[in-house]
Amino acid sequence: MAKEITSREEDYSKWYLDIVRKAGLADNSAVRGCMVIKPTGYAIWENMRDQLDKMFKETGHVNAYFPLFIPKSFLSKEADHVEGFAKECAVVTHHRLMNNPDGSGVVVDPSAKLEEELIVRPTSETIIWNTYKDWINSYRDLPLLINQWANVVRWEMRTRPFLRTAEFLWQEGHTAHATSQEAIEESQLIHEVYARFAEDYMAMPVIKGAKSANERFAGAVETYTIEALMQDGKALQAGTSHFLGQNFAKAFDVKYLNSANKEEYVWATSWGVSTRLVGGLIMTHSDDEGLVLPPKLAPTQVVIVPIPKPSPEIMEVAAKIKKELNAHGVSVKIDEDAKKRPGFKFAEYEMKGVPVRIGIGKRDLEKNQVEVARRDTKTKESHSLDGIATHVVELLDVIQSNLFNKAKQFRDDMTSEANDFKTFEELINDKGGFVSAHWDGTVESELKIKELTKATLRCIPNDAVEESGKDLISGAPSSKRVLFAKAY
RNA sequence: CGGGGCGUAGCGCAGUCCGGUUAGCGCACCUGUUUUGGGAACAGGGGGUCGCAGGUUCGAAUCCUGCCGCCCCGACCA
Numbered sequence: 001m002a003k004e005i006t007s008r009e010e011d012y013s014k015w016y017l018d019i020v021r022k023a024g025l026a027d028n029s030a031v032r033g034c035m036v037i038k039p040t041g042y043a044i045w046e047n048m049r050d051q052l053d054k055m056f057k058e059t060g061h062v063n064a065y066f067p068l069f070i071p072k073s074f075l076s077k078e079a080d081h082v083e084g085f086a087k088e089c090a091v092v093t094h095h096r097l098m099n100n101p102d103g104s105g106v107v108v109d110p111s112a113k114l115e116e117e118l119i120v121r122p123t124s125e126t127i128i129w130n131t132y133k134d135w136i137n138s139y140r141d142l143p144l145l146i147n148q149w150a151n152v153v154r155w156e157m158r159t160r161p162f163l164r165t166a167e168f169l170w171q172e173g174h175t176a177h178a179t180s181q182e183a184i185e186e187s188q189l190i191h192e193v194y195a196r197f198a199e200d201y202m203a204m205p206v207i208k209g210a211k212s213a214n215e216r217f218a219g220a221v222e223t224y225t226i227e228a229l230m231q232d233g234k235a236l237q238a239g240t241s242h243f244l245g246q247n248f249a250k251a252f253d254v255k256y257l258n259s260a261n262k263e264e265y266v267w268a269t270s271w272g273v274s275t276r277l278v279g280g281l282i283m284t285h286s287d288d289e290g291l292v293l294p295p296k297l298a299p300t301q302v303v304i305v306p307i308p309k310p311s312p313e314i315m316e317v318a319a320k321i322k323k324e325l326n327a328h329g330v331s332v333k334i335d336e337d338a339k340k341r342p343g344f345k346f347a348e349y350e351m352k353g354v355p356v357r358i359g360i361g362k363r364d365l366e367k368n369q370v371e372v373a374r375r376d377t378k379t380k381e382s383h384s385l386d387g388i389a390t391h392v393v394e395l396l397d398v399i400q401s402n403l404f405n406k407a408k409q410f411r412d413d414m415t416s417e418a419n420d421f422k423t424f425e426e427l428i429n430d431k432g433g434f435v436s437a438h439w440d441g442t443v444e445s446e447l448k449i450k451e452l453t454k455a456t457l458r459c460i461p462n463d464a465v466e467e468s469g470k471d472l473i474s475g476a477p478s479s480k481r482v483l484f485a486k487a488y
Numbered sequence: 489c490g491g492g493g494c495g496u497a498g499c500g501c502a503g504u505c506c507g508g509u510u511a512g513c514g515c516a517c518c519u520g521u522u523u524u525g526g527g528a529a530c531a532g533g534g535g536g537u538c539g540c541a542g543g544u545u546c547g548a549a550u551c552c553u554g555c556c557g558c559c560c561c562g563a564c565c566a
Contacts, residue, residue: 017559032557084565088564154565157489157563217566239566240566276566308525341523342526343526343528345527348527359525363525
């Protein structure tokens with residue numbers, strides 16, 4: 001009633017913004033393109049971060065922190081890299097303000113101009129490789145496996161909460177290796193970690209694959225990507241892992257002595273995922289009633305609502321259930337608000353995406369039971385108080401896998417094949433989703449398709465089967481299919 | 489950067505065309521009463537430099553000039 005969400009069918013973009021706002025995830029801020037991440041939104045990010053951090057550490061990485069600012073000269077050392085980021089950098093030119101002589105506030109003090117401008121990092125390859133130069137001398141210093149959790153700034157023309165903001169939070173891994181093979185394996189390992197995180201924790205199915213040269217990260221030799229499909233049929237690049245070859249080692253002169261006492265350039269990778277994942281999470285599962293969160297990432301997994309309001313008997317049972325669930329590692333909130341009515345609370349927690357709601361009323365207690373409601377299916381059932389904790393723990397698992405299966409079913413339904421351009425165009429325009437088609441490997445065909453349909457080459461899937469076919473544009477022979485889609 | 493739209497209470501809006509008592513409505517908020525198993529009702533109450541700066545006028549949210557900001561759609565991008 002009071003908090004209607006625009007339906008997905010009516011306006012998908014508005015629906016997304018409504019969810020972000022009404023579920024209390026983020027607000028626009030006083031700064032154009034920058035959002036305020038509110039406690040609930042940040043809690044989701046924290047859960048993502050904690051899990052990813054654990055996975056990085058399990059695969060041998062450690063965290064460090066590098067400066068927010070990068071000397072301008074650093075950015076120009078790798079040609080492709082600067083080309084890729086130059087257009088969207090924030091630049092610091094001065095270091096002091098002063099009172100305006102006319103009394104109208106503060107102005108930049110012209111005498112405080114910096115010798116060399118500083119760039120607010122859009123990504124940290126350059127400052128990190130400049131540092132690695134000092135850290136790496138011998139093959140015994142390798143591999144160097146470092147990650148940092150940080151904020152970066154990319155001055156985007158058009159922004160949307162989580163999906164694209166001028167400032168965003170992310171992690172960026174930067175590793176150095178003695179051999180090309182080892183670096184490639186590292187980038188593929190992280191690619192796997194990202195895919196596993198997306199599927200097992202976010203319940204978001206992804207296609208693993210490589211980027212075309214055209215879509216590659218600025219300065220990379222190879223970019224591996226995980227691509228997810230949103231409910232409006234558009235693809236979302238959810239995480240990328242790059243094999244950087246020796247590009248940055250050469251640009252920053254990072255060499256090591258091998259065991260034969262011979263000097264060699266090191267091999268590099270970099271990889272990152274950002275708060276964009278929160279946007280992907282929202283768009284993968286949520287519905288017209290509000291946010292839907294997979295249990296593994298939900299800040300509150302279970303909410304207990306006393307019906308019609310808290311009473312000593314109900315609160316006693318609620319506290320007992322909470323304690324048991326906490327013992328299983330489940331996060332539980334008991335709603336103690338005596339003023340709001342149950343119906344209001346039900347709608348509110350649905351809006352906020354809490355996976356399981358337990359309703360406890362006098363009538364339930366008389367029958368030694370409670371009401372258990374699922375957010376994903378919007379169904380509810382009564383369950384005996386005996387064994388309730390175990391039941392809920394199992395239910396959370398069921399919800400987690402149901403969300404994944406539902407999303408995967410959708411993704412599969414929305415993946416089509418096209419063998420000629422006309423079919424391709426119709427699929428992209430009318431149906432959306434991924435379209436699998438043959439491609440001759442040239443940037444010309446890829447750009448032509450983008451120009452004609454706005455679809456981009458999302459990836460060359462790892463599991464693409466060998467199969468002879470013809471490029472949609474040039475008709476040139478191709479040995480496997482690649483995936484196209486309109487993307488965020 | 490192109491196109492469109494909007495700035496009036498925390499949020500959503502009306503009022504602006506055609507200037508005129510004390511700027512209004514819904515939600516939210518505070519107090520009270522009655523309620524309470526799917527978004528309660530009633531009563532009372534608090535909250536506004538009407539985006540900013542000039543100008544016209546006896547009088548400006550309203551007319552004029554300039555500026556600023558934000559949102560949406562595109563191109564660019566994680």
